[in-house]
Amino acid sequence: MAQRSNPLSCILYDNRLTGPNFSDWLRNLRIVLNLEHIGYVLDSKIPSALPPEATKKEHDTLRKWHEDDMQAKCYMLASMTNQLQKQHEKMQTSFEILSHLQELFGNTPGRKGKEVALIASSSSGKTKKKKKSNKKKSSFAPSPSGRVGKKS
Template identity: 35%
Template sequence: MANSTISLRSLLEKEKLNGINFLDWFRNLRIVLKQERKEYVIEEPVPNDPGANVSRADKDKFKKHMDDMVDVGCLILATMTPELQKQHEDMVAYEMIQNLKEIYEGQARQERYETSKALFQCKNE
């Protein structure tokens, strides 16, 4: 593993996902995965097994996706609080992210709205 990978992963190790910090954590996760060329794992559902009657290239592509999915899933779990780990440990990386977005993006949107509303009120006073 290259030194640049280690230093970027430290972004995620600084503060574990606890729910409140979802947007910052998710932004850092995307940065790390982009650098590792594995961002596709959280953006694409798990592919279907291509079966036996496909080309070697298709088999290799499927195996790479499955291997990357395990790596990313472990990284995600390792950067969560124990409570969130328990809730997500039986999911693959894509499912974890979809679930976390469902839970926390609405909450984050509400917080942004409240902040904007407060700033607007201050500006008008």
């Protein structure tokens, strides 16, 4: 059987998960997995065991889920630093890995995880959250005549 190759998998190789780049890495991972039609496993927990009277179709569906999840898990592990690989390689599913990564680096609404920009205060030695400025920045745009002027 010929080995399938995902032409987009190079974006995961070029943008390995290091921690601070979690959001970008996750977006790239979803692109690659969706091309393979296996992105659904990131959002689903491991299916429960089938009852003894399960149909062949149910067994085939469960087998396919396990195969798809293993492929997704391999993409995930192959595209992270060695330290993160060691931390996650024994986890059962891609969903479990992703859940743990979200705890570590944040990617849930209202939470920024370790990606929150921190600055060290030089006088007290304490770490503070970086505050955003609410000042309006003036913007300039070319006028119809081609001259640059202040935008109203």
